Amino acid sequence: MEDHVKNLSKLIGHDKVYVDPATIKLYSKNAVYYEGNALAIVFPESTEDVSKIVRYAYENDLKIYPQGSASEIVGSSTPKDDGIVMSFVRMRKIKDVSYIDSYVVCEPGVRLVELNNYLKGSGYMFPIDPASIKSATVGGAINSGSGGMMGAKYGTMKDWVLGLEVVLPNEEGSVLRLGGKTTKNREGYDLIRLIVGSEGTLALVTEAILRITLAPEEVVTVAGFFNDLEDLMRCVINIKESKLDILIMEFVDDVTTKITIDTIKPRVSGSGHLLITSVSTVKEAAQRVLDKLIDIYNRNNSSNIVSARSMEEAEALGIFDIRRNLYPATIKIASSSLEVDEEKPYIFVEDISVPPSRLVEAVKRLRNISEKYGFPMTLGGHVGDGNLHPVVWIREGDREKMDQFNNFVMDIMKMAVELDGVISSEHGIGMVKKDGLIMSYRRRNSLYALKLMREIKRIFDPKSILNPDKMLPSDVY
Amino acid sequence: MSGLAELRREILRDVLKCSYCAMCEWVCPTLDVESNNRLYGPRGRVNLIASYFREGVDIGILKESIYTCLVCMACTRQCPAGIDIAEDIRKFRLFLDGGNGVG
Amino acid sequence: MEVMELVNRYINNSNLIIEIIRRNIMKRGYPIYIPNKALYGWIDEDFPRDGEYFFYTGLMYQMAPYIERIVNMLQKLRSGVLFKVINILNRVVDVSRFSSKPSHEEVMKMHKIIRNIYSLVYRSGLSVWYDPSIDKYAGVLLYEFGLMDDLKIYAERISDALSSMGVNKIVTIDPHTTYMFKKVFPSLLENYSIEAYSYLELIDEDIFVGSSAEQNKFVIHDPCYYARGVGVFSEPRKLLDRIGVEYIEPKFNRVDTYCCGGPVESLSPLFSAKIGVKRLGMLVDTGADEVITMCPICMANFRRVSKEVNIIDLSELISKYIK
Ligand SMILES: Cc1cc2nc3c(=O)[nH]c(=O)nc-3n(C[C@H](O)[C@H](O)[C@H](O)COP(=O)(O)OP(=O)(O)OC[C@H]3O[C@@H](n4cnc5c(N)ncnc54)[C@H](O)[C@@H]3O)c2cc1C
Ligand code: SF4
Ligand code: SF4
Numbered sequence: 001m002e003d004h005v006k007n008l009s010k011l012i013g014h015d016k017v018y019v020d021p022a023t024i025k026l027y028s029k030n031a032v033y034y035e036g037n038a039l040a041i042v043f044p045e046s047t048e049d050v051s052k053i054v055r056y057a058y059e060n061d062l063k064i065y066p067q068g069s070a071s072e073i074v075g076s077s078t079p080k081d082d083g084i085v086m087s088f089v090r091m092r093k094i095k096d097v098s099y100i101d102s103y104v105v106c107e108p109g110v111r112l113v114e115l116n117n118y119l120k121g122s123g124y125m126f127p128i129d130p131a132s133i134k135s136a137t138v139g140g141a142i143n144s145g146s147g148g149m150m151g152a153k154y155g156t157m158k159d160w161v162l163g164l165e166v167v168l169p170n171e172e173g174s175v176l177r178l179g180g181k182t183t184k185n186r187e188g189y190d191l192i193r194l195i196v197g198s199e200g201t202l203a204l205v206t207e208a209i210l211r212i213t214l215a216p217e218e219v220v221t222v223a224g225f226f227n228d229l230e231d232l233m234r235c236v237i238n239i240k241e242s243k244l245d246i247l248i249m250e251f252v253d254d255v256t257t258k259i260t261i262d263t264i265k266p267r268v269s270g271s272g273h274l275l276i277t278s279v280s281t282v283k284e285a286a287q288r289v290l291d292k293l294i295d296i297y298n299r300n301n302s303s304n305i306v307s308a309r310s311m312e313e314a315e316a317l318g319i320f321d322i323r324r325n326l327y328p329a330t331i332k333i334a335s336s337s338l339e340v341d342e343e344k345p346y347i348f349v350e351d352i353s354v355p356p357s358r359l360v361e362a363v364k365r366l367r368n369i370s371e372k373y374g375f376p377m378t379l380g381g382h383v384g385d386g387n388l389h390p391v392v393w394i395r396e397g398d399r400e401k402m403d404q405f406n407n408f409v410m411d412i413m414k415m416a417v418e419l420d421g422v423i424s425s426e427h428g429i430g431m432v433k434k435d436g437l438i439m440s441y442r443r444r445n446s447l448y449a450l451k452l453m454r455e456i457k458r459i460f461d462p463k464s465i466l467n468p469d470k471m472l473p474s475d476v477y
Numbered sequence: 478m479s480g481l482a483e484l485r486r487e488i489l490r491d492v493l494k495c496s497y498c499a500m501c502e503w504v505c506p507t508l509d510v511e512s513n514n515r516l517y518g519p520r521g522r523v524n525l526i527a528s529y530f531r532e533g534v535d536i537g538i539l540k541e542s543i544y545t546c547l548v549c550m551a552c553t554r555q556c557p558a559g560i561d562i563a564e565d566i567r568k569f570r571l572f573l574d575g576g577n578g579v580g
Numbered sequence: 581m582e583v584m585e586l587v588n589r590y591i592n593n594s595n596l597i598i599e600i601i602r603r604n605i606m607k608r609g610y611p612i613y614i615p616n617k618a619l620y621g622w623i624d625e626d627f628p629r630d631g632e633y634f635f636y637t638g639l640m641y642q643m644a645p646y647i648e649r650i651v652n653m654l655q656k657l658r659s660g661v662l663f664k665v666i667n668i669l670n671r672v673v674d675v676s677r678f679s680s681k682p683s684h685e686e687v688m689k690m691h692k693i694i695r696n697i698y699s700l701v702y703r704s705g706l707s708v709w710y711d712p713s714i715d716k717y718a719g720v721l722l723y724e725f726g727l728m729d730d731l732k733i734y735a736e737r738i739s740d741a742l743s744s745m746g747v748n749k750i751v752t753i754d755p756h757t758t759y760m761f762k763k764v765f766p767s768l769l770e771n772y773s774i775e776a777y778s779y780l781e782l783i784d785e786d787i788f789v790g791s792s793a794e795q796n797k798f799v800i801h802d803p804c805y806y807a808r809g810v811g812v813f814s815e816p817r818k819l820l821d822r823i824g825v826e827y828i829e830p831k832f833n834r835v836d837t838y839c840c841g842g843p844v845e846s847l848s849p850l851f852s853a854k855i856g857v858k859r860l861g862m863l864v865d866t867g868a869d870e871v872i873t874m875c876p877i878c879m880a881n882f883r884r885v886s887k888e889v890n891i892i893d894l895s896e897l898i899s900k901y902i903k
């Protein structure tokens with residue numbers, strides 16, 4: 001092991017290799033609780049560094065665990081003691097931007113918030129806005145296939161990557177340039193989309209060309225509360241039918257709304273299920289669109305309606321307070337639920353999707369599952385695309401609950417699949433959902449798909465040195 | 478409870494809320510300037526403090542991390558867990574100093 | 581790496597540095613040695629000795645030029661052994677006396693800033709008064725190092741002295757002292773009843789002529805302890821707007837401001853300088869010719885890392901426009 005460290009230091013410079021236990025510990029965790037271990041943490045500063053490390057690792061059977069901010073919550077970024085963490089945080093340059101051609105070229109360590117700050121003032125934006133926008137890096141978001149609140153309009157990461165520079169985990173540490181600066185590209189198989197969402201198992205991303213888009217001229221927003229979930233769903237359907245350009249469509253269930261209001265005292269308040277809808281429009285039409293939206297809310301028995309003619313007004317009114325504070329409120333509740341002082345709460349965010357038309361059913365069944373296991377749960381989601389995020393918390397010392405937790409998650413995933421949905425929408429598979437993956441493909445009689453994926457992995461990574469054991473189950477098929 | 482034990486409890490309770498989300502890091506000047514090593518940012522500091530109390534950490538490295546903090550409070554505003562990060566770090570210095578009479 | 585190695589060395593010596601500073605504050609009333617003339621030489625003879633608001637400088641502006649010198653001295657003391665010797669020596673004599681002295685101009689510049697601030701509050705119609713015997717360092721470093729027990733004793737001394745002179749309202753002139761009086765002392769001391777205001781909160785906008793003649797472009801740098809500490813960030817902007825001075829907002833402004841790096845100067849000067857360079861870079865990148873600061877620590881740290889950029893104190897700029 002010491003040899004590896006010495007050799008790596010010689011290869012890329014000793015200031016890019018860390019081996020002290022404190023650093024290793026800090027790079028062996030993610031945003032849930034997966035703690036691993038590693039031989040060293042390396043901080044490449046260029047594609048050349050990455051390639052050198054890969055060549056060395058290949059030759060010496062050293063595993064590489066790529067990492068951005070480690071804000072993932074499925075175990076996709078955590079290492080084991082058979083390898084090194086490759087942190088991309090020092091590759092943080094935004095290299096080029098073109099408004100005419102609508103792209104930006106940047107290194108993988110750039111955080112999404114930094115990217116948008118950079119674009120600020122130009123009228124353009126990068127529209128993938130996960131709740132973790134302040135931590136998520138370009139490399140991490142690409143490899144997680146992340147999405148965000150504006151997913152209703154802009155989809156997920158897979159829709160915004162035009163080109164990639166990657167280093168392959170092979171003998172030469174080959175550098176490939178895929179895609180380019182154009183939106184249209186039909187040059188063979190779409191390897192870019194294969195790498196997006198691959199959770200660092202196929203290739204190391206060292207540069208990305210991302211599509212950018214004009215920020216909407218004006219955004220109007222309405223929030224309202226519904227006693228009846230069916231009313232809320234009808235409201236969603238009516239909005240969709242009305243051909244408005246939906247930007248954001250967020251949902252928080254009644255229990256969670258109450259908990260959040262009690263815990264964080266948001267500026268907007270009411271009782272029942274909360275639906276927040278933002279519509280993209282132009283200045284001249286703003287009032288008309290807003291009136292239409294309010295009318296639909298009213299027609300569906302919504303109460304405590306709050307509306308804003310612009311994003312600034314929405315922020316000033318605190319329309320998003322409840323939705324945004326779901327996570328903080330959950331942490332607060334989880335922390336205060338601890339019985340012993342020195343315990344840590346673990347917070348688990350689920351990530352299923354169902355077709356939006358099946359949402360009512362999904363919510364009802366989720367509640368049954370939560371009741372069955374006795375897990376208190378908060379629930380919110382992106383109704384625009386049917387993505388639900390049930391959240392539960394467990395004391396770290398509660399072994400029994402931890403064991404039950406796996407069954408609980410499996411029940412949720414089964415339910416999603418039964419409703420023609422998916423087990424993971426934007427967070428990924430990592431270490432926690434491999435069983436779910438098998439279940440989902442088995443149900444569709446398509447286990448062979450997993451075999452295909454294994455083969456693909458083998459072609460990219462013949463010695464399996466890149467993020468091994470992540471995402472793909474090793475047995476079955 | 479003695480002053481020092483009370484102080485320990487206060488700090489530990491707060492830092493254990495950390496969910497490792499990293500939202501505090503982008504504003505931290507000390508993380509930015511030199512190595513970009515998590516050790517020199519709020520998330521690292523908060524978790525080293527927790528480790529110090531729970532499993533023990535190398536005291537040299539811990540001090541390096543704790544005493545390079547500017548206590549500028551930029552991170553505190555970012556934390557969704559509501560951890561009073563800068564204040565915990567400052568209090569922890571007090572703890573390291575043997576409580577400066579508190580104990 | 582080189583920088584980090586040095587940081588390590590300093591951190592390992594941090595206990596000793598902290599001890600030197602602690603001893604100085606507790607025993608001598610200031611963290612580093614400063615001649616009396618530098619501390620109080622700015623005073624005009626005809627200051628009122630009585631009034632509603634006590635003008636509390638907290639000595640931070642006066643100290644700023646000296647901090648750089650002492651830091652340079654500490655920087656040279658590389659070996660731990662030497663440090664131990666110094667520490668023992670410091671029990672008898674204040675070792676910070678042995679650092680080189682700042683230039684006369686630097687000291688005078690700070691004095692001028694203080695006088696400017698005094699005239700700003702005075703001209704705003706407030707009844708301000710001054711007495712050097714109760715204008716003391718507010719214990720900022722004790723607070724930052726977490727030496728709360730010492731701080732409590734020290735703060736009691738300060739507050740008792742003020743009370744004995746009948747002071748119940750003070751005007752502060754730098755963010756750190758302001759923070760101590762507004763936030764720290766109230767939670768630390770029982771029976772604390774001093775109302776503290778930053779001078780920026782008290783200036784009457786009508787004392788200015790509203791027609792800026794500035795040719796240069798300015799960028800504004802918020803100090804952490806004004807912006808995040810006590811929520812003072814719109815006040816300076818209002819004043820500049822009133823005078824008609826155009827200023828640019830840098831990346832990271834108002835409550836989201838970016839630290840100048842000053843606070844760790846005494847423990848890891850090189851680390852602190854790196855942060856100073858980074859922040860100054862952001863400020864200069866806006867295309868501004870001059871940087872507006874409101875804190876002597878920010879000013880000193882920026883000056884330390886660049887002699888080229890013009891760093892000014894807000895009070896210097898606005899006091900030119902008093903009617
Ligand atoms: C509070 C909170 C809220 C969240 N909200 C959302 C949300 O709304 N939407 C959403 O989609 N996600 C969300 N997430 C999950 C997570 O933040 C995102 O997936 C994020 O994009 C991960 O970015 P990261 O830089 O932290 O990557 P990491 O966590 O470090 O890594 C993620 C994956 O990418 C790989 N990887 C990283 N960089 C590279 C690279 N350069 N080359 C190859 N592989 C690489 C890693 O190995 C890992 O598999 C949330 C997480 C938290 C804690
Ligand atoms: S208070 Fe310390 S940890 Fe927080 S941002 Fe400032 S320097 Fe970083
Ligand atoms: S923002 Fe708060 S919860 Fe998140 S990593 Fe930082 S300290 Fe932990």
